[in-house]
Amino acid sequence: MSTDDGSARPAVVWFRDDLRIADNPALSAAARSGAPVLCVYVWDDESDGLRPPGAASRWWLHHSLTELSASLERLGAVLTVLRGPSERVIGELLRETDAAALFWNRRYGGAERRIDEAIKTSAREAGVEATSFGGSLLFEPWTIRTGLGTAFSVYTPFWRACLSAPEPRKPGPAPRSLDGARLPRSTHTVTVDDLGLLPTHPDWAGGLRDAWTPGETAAHEQLTRFVEDDLAAYRNERDLPGVDATSRLSPRLRWGELSPHQVWHAARARRERDRDPEIAQSATTFLGELGWREFAYHTLFEHPDVATVNIHREYDSFPWARLHPTVLRAWQQGRTGIPLVDAGMRELWTTGVMHNRVRMVVASFLVKNLLIDWRHGEQWFWDTLVDADPANNPFNWQWVAGSGADAAPYFRVFNPELQREKFDPHGDYVRRWVPEWDTDAYPEPIVDLKESRRAALAAYETVKSSR
DNA sequence: TGAAATGTTGGGGCG
DNA sequence: ACGCCCCAACATTTC
Numbered sequence: 047m048s049t050d051d052g053s054a055r056p057a058v059v060w061f062r063d064d065l066r067i068a069d070n071p072a073l074s075a076a077a078r079s080g081a082p083v084l085c086v087y088v089w090d091d092e093s094d095g096l097r098p099p100g101a102a103s104r105w106w107l108h109h110s111l112t113e114l115s116a117s118l119e120r121l122g123a124v125l126t127v128l129r130g131p132s133e134r135v136i137g138e139l140l141r142e143t144d145a146a147a148l149f150w151n152r153r154y155g156g157a158e159r160r161i162d163e164a165i166k167t168s169a170r171e172a173g174v175e176a177t178s179f180g181g182s183l184l185f186e187p188w189t190i191r192t193g194l195g196t197a198f199s200v201y202t203p204f205w206r207a208c209l210s211a212p213e214p215r216k217p218g219p220a221p222r223s224l225d226g227a228r229l230p231r232s233t234h235t236v237t238v239d240d241l242g243l244l245p246t247h248p249d250w251a252g253g254l255r256d257a258w259t260p261g262e263t264a265a266h267e268q269l270t271r272f273v274e275d276d277l278a279a280y281r282n283e284r285d286l287p288g289v290d291a292t293s294r295l296s297p298r299l300r301w302g303e304l305s306p307h308q309v310w311h312a313a314r315a316r317r318e319r320d321r322d323p324e325i326a327q328s329a330t331t332f333l334g335e336l337g338w339r340e341f342a343y344h345t346l347f348e349h350p351d352v353a354t355v356n357i358h359r360e361y362d363s364f365p366w367a368r369l370h371p372t373v374l375r376a377w378q379q380g381r382t383g384i385p386l387v388d389a390g391m392r393e394l395w396t397t398g399v400m401h402n403r404v405r406m407v408v409a410s411f412l413v414k415n416l417l418i419d420w421r422h423g424e425q426w427f428w429d430t431l432v433d434a435d436p437a438n439n440p441f442n443w444q445w446v447a448g449s450g451a452d453a454a455p456y457f458r459v460f461n462p463e464l465q466r467e468k469f470d471p472h473g474d475y476v477r478r479w480v481p482e483w484d485t486d487a488y489p490e491p492i493v494d495l496k497e498s499r500r501a502a503l504a505a506y507e508t509v510k511s512s513r
Numbered sequence: 514t515g516a517a518a519t520g521t522t523g524g525g526g527c528g
Numbered sequence: 529a530c531g532c533c534c535c536a537a538c539a540t541t542t543c
Binding site for chain 1: 514515516517
Binding site: 455456457458503507 | 542543
């Protein structure tokens with residue numbers, strides 16, 4: 047088949063949360079098809095229900111798209127950037143290019159699934175082969191079911207079911223080269239720069255630049271280094287925020303610079319290679335963290351509005367404190383007078399991530415000691431995390447708040463001072479982010495820990511009794 | 514992937 | 529030698 051100008055009908059690859067060329071099932075399918083490949087990214091800030099990325103996420107997205115574009119050019123293709131409502135923009139592209147096929151890797155959010163379904167239907171009606179692939183999860187949510195055919199609501203049996211399901215596929219290579227499709231002049235494209243994703247006035251991204259190199263190349267270096275050098279100590283040291291013992295792969299998975307399949311098999315291969323029991327245990331613990339990611343997506347699939355609605359609806363009547371903006375701001379800015387909390391919030395603001403143990407502590411502090419609705423915390427994380435994930439972020443906030451799937455029991459209130467003594471015993475982490483700790487410049491706590499704990503338990507008591 | 518309150522135990526000081 | 533008390537240290541229960 048040919049278009050009017052004699053060129054073959056292209057296969058369109060729509061990139062979304064999969065900004066990589068290796069182990070990308072949609073890209074591979076397009077390359078295999080023999081058709082010229084047209085790679086596209088759509089910046090859609092118009093469709094209903096799509097959640098606009100936060101500021102830190104936009105920064106990361108800019109750089110990751112830029113590298114993806116360069117990688118595709120090396121292979122012989124280009125990344126076409128479009129702007130507008132996905133359904134209209136993709137539909138127009140298919141018509142203008144007389145595309146033969148449309149490929150993508152699936153998304154799992156409510157609005158995303160509605161949009162993708164509508165596009166798939168109209169593409170097929172127009173004679174375009176539209177095919178979706180599993181590229182971002184180890185286990186598709188609808189394949190992991192309880193004996194009754196329902197979704198799992200508890201992590202442990204969920205993960206056990208995953209582990210006894212067929213093993214996730216081995217990751218595939220990047221295409222060696224691509225036959226890049228030509229774009230008709232009539233198509234209105236923009237550049238990554240045109241999207242205006244970077245902060246300008248002021249440019250607050252200096253800390254992010256120091257902490258990160260977005261993009262697929264650095265992602266692979268990071269994965270290799272972690273698996274080869276750091277996996278052995280992972281189990282014992284991952285809870286110590288002052289030690290660099292975590293994988294720091296979360297933004298890589300969020301943006302799909304790495305697929306979970308690449309991470310899974312890298313860790314498994316390391317475990318098989320040398321049979322050190324320390325590595326074996328660490329690998330199991332680490333893979334369990336991938337399991338929580340799978341469970342969060344599983345939960346998002348079942349509860350599309352997880353970012354705004356309590357999974358346990360009895361929490362809808364929870365007696366949150368009246369919101370004092372100064373209190374929320376003190377938490378956001380790391381000025382609560384609680385050293386571990388302030389250290390975490392400042393790490394977040396500077397680097398776009400926070401150590402996982404500390405995330406639990408600051409979240410517990412906001413929700414329980416300050417009695418501030420978890421949605422405020424979720425939104426702040428959404429805006430400031432470079433790994434802000436549509437599934438993980440709301441899932442984990444609801445987990446801490448007690449309203450979520452397999453949530454922490456309501457009475458589990460972290461004591462941030464005790465947590466500091468346990469997990470940052472030498473104060474390395476706190477001093478790194480709160481240098482004025484233990485000086486007169488450091489403020490008094492904005493709440494009494496003992497008293498606010500009692501108040502939290504009383505508040506949660508009202509929810510419990512209404513069950 | 515808690516913390517605090519409460520209960521139990523056992524060693525040592527002491528009359 | 530014995531009972532009593534104190535109090536860590538650990539275990540269990542409760543929130």
